[in-house]
Amino acid sequence: MTDILERIRSFEKTKDFFIGIDSDGCVFDSMGVKHKECFCPAFINVMNLQGVSDAAREVWEFVNLFSKTRGINRFKALILSLDFLREHPEVKKRGVEVPRMDALREWTERESALGMSGLLREIDEHPHPDLLQARDWSEEVNLAVGRIVRNLAPFPAVPDALKQMVRHADTMVVSQTPVANIEHEWKENGIHDYVQTIAGQEMGSKAFHLKTAAYERYEPSSILMIGDAPGDYSAAQEIGALFYPIIPGGEETAWRRFVDEALPAFLDGKYRGEYEKSLLDDFHRSLPSTPHGIIHDF
Ligand SMILES: [Mg+2]
Incomplete structure (x- = not known):
């Protein structure tokens, strides 16, 4: 943790402007393949949701791809998806039990670096079954990502x-993906040298990355965060920085603009001002906050 954190602490200021760039769904068109082929199958398998797999898939994709929570940390996404799934009409009709994961919920509310190493430390101290199940799910996701996710290319204008x-x-790079995965993807595509540092899941939240590397080192109007999810925007807001949205579904246009x-x-x-506001209005309109009216019968 310390060595890896040092990488953002030692971020060197060489110019007057700072740009933080999210990776998944922003630079790479990777959200679909990761969530549909890796996260969601592991969600159905490890959370024992086989009996309501269609509903589980609808909810997982809503939370992670098509709503305001797009791009949130995987453990928070897990809890939120389970909460929505419990309310899904199909689940109620079939009486399938959806895990509550209260011990995991408690950990996500208390801990700021929500990565596997943090979860494993927590398990050492409190080996609660919820935490073990979350660990198994996260490991299955990582294995699937390693096996399936390759040949990703950045959006052409990137x-x-x-x-x-x-x-x-x-x-x-300001991301919530494990650093090794991001490094691999950026190197594979020959764009790694365009960034000084890669900050990932193990180094805390995106807001923390921005605070550590940029806050009070650059003028607030000289710090820009580029992202495809509301979490990227709130990280920028936390330090008073500017935000440029890569709107899901319109990524290539957004990069050209x-x-x-x-x-x-x-x-x-x-x-800052009118220009940023018009971009933000478009962005917020593109992502709903609840599945009501989005998922059938919800
Ligand atoms: Mg993203």
Whole structure:
């Protein structure tokens, strides 16, 4: 933990501008394959939801892809999905028991670095069955990601956007994915050298990454976070930074607009205010907060 944290603590300021970049669903079109092929099958298997697998899939995809919680930490996503699933009409009709995971819930509310190493430490002290089940699920997800997720490419406009950014700004990946996975994906695609540091799940929350590397080191209007999820936006808000949304479903357009319009506005000090607000309005409209009216009969 300490060595890895040191990587963001030692982030070196070399320019006047800072840009934090989310990876999954923002740089890479990876959210669909990860959630549909890796997270969700493990959710159904390890949480014993075979009897309501369609409902489980609907809820998992809603929470992780198509709503305001898109991109949240996996353990928080697990709890939220189970909570929604318990309310799903199909589940009520069939009387299937959905785990409550109260010990995991308690841990996620107390702990800030919600990664596997933190969970394993917690298990050493309190080996509660909920925590063991969450560990088994998370391990199954990691194995599936290792086995299935490959050949991912960045959205086509991303390499050019990165090239433009680094001419004027210090850059860092700000993500909740394990660092090893991000490093592998960025290296595989030859874009690793465009960022100074990769901050992942093991180094705390996205807000913590931004606070550690950028807050009070750059002017608030010179710090920009780029992301595809509301969690990216709130991380930016926590330090008073600017936010550029990569709108789910319109990623390529968003990246082209970044190069043509948003990056120049940011560098000219014309980003905050009306311009940012119109982008944020589009972003918030694209993601609902509850499954009512989205999932059938909910
Ligand atoms: Mg993302």
